[in-house]
Amino acid sequence: MRAARFHEFGGPKSLRIEQAPDPHPGPGEIRVRVAAAGVNPIDWKLRAGALRELLPVELPAVPGRDAVGVVDEIGDGVQGVSIGDRVFGLGGVTGATAELAVLSAWAHAAETWTDEQAAGAGLASVTALRGLNALGPLSGRTLLVEGAAGGVGSAAVEIAVARGATVIGTASERNHAFLTSLGAVPTTYGPGLAQRLSALVRHGVDVTLDTAASGSLDDLVAITGDPTRVATVADHAGGRRLGTHVVDAENDSTLLSEAAELGRQGRYTPRVEQTYPLERIADAHVQAERGRTRGKIVIRI
DSSP, X not given: OEEEEESSSOSGGGEEEEEOOOOOOOTTOEEEEEEEEEEOHHHHHHHHTTTTTTSOOOSXXXXXXXXXXXXXXXXXXXXXXXXXXXXXXXXXXXXXXXXXXEESEEEEOOTTSOHHHHHTTHHHHHHHHHHHHHXXXXXXXXXXXXXXTBHHHHHHHHHHHHTTOEEEEEOOGGGHHHHHHHTOEEEOOSTTHHHHHHHHOTTOOSEEEEXXXXXXXXXXXXXXXXXXXXXXXXXXXXXXXXXXXXXXXXXXXXXXXXXXXXXXXXXXXXXXXXXXXXXXXXXXXXXXXXXXXXBEEEEEO
């Protein structure tokens, strides 16, 4: 199969498009013929070697954790999916940016989603849902999403709105119209946030989800008045220090199915800022490392 691989840790130019061995699913796994794969922060951090002690990978490695494609091989013990089904989902921390990828969690992709949208839904939706679930019921509550224009943040906004929350999202001013289109009330991040929020919601913010790791976690706890009303998917060290909910993504097919059902209802549409062909994966990583993405970056296989 054709795949993007890196043979040593380094910059985006370490990525090569080359032939690689075909993977095969083990028990409880499936293999898909990939149509598109998402680009996530973990991809370029692994490639750069920043996570080599926490998440060691065997080189050469194929970047990518989430993808959409058509099932072409099924492992032992798998039920509820057939050869030819179009699914999206998650594999290991590497392996998705290739013609074939093994998934350990998946769901049937919403018919309303393009391949690019479905490719951007896996890790973003699971992370957003786990963060929101940590905060309890959202109906009738006011939620602040810090970093609301990114892949996880934009997913969290739409899902929280679907659950009946009033959502305020922080982003740069260039993304305010985007947040409004998602159903959020936009505001800027940084100093003075508490004052801006008091002008937007008189009764204050009930709960907060941090997706940005921008150093604002102390302020978010102060704004809500209780660390247990704050969840972070991005600042694990800060969250543990302050006693907030600290959330990691998990390969959870139930959460993927929930996201897909919201997609079928027209209540969650993964947002894609830019799509690159496989041959330009280095450019996609360069853009991802800038950290100013609106929604997701996707690789078309």
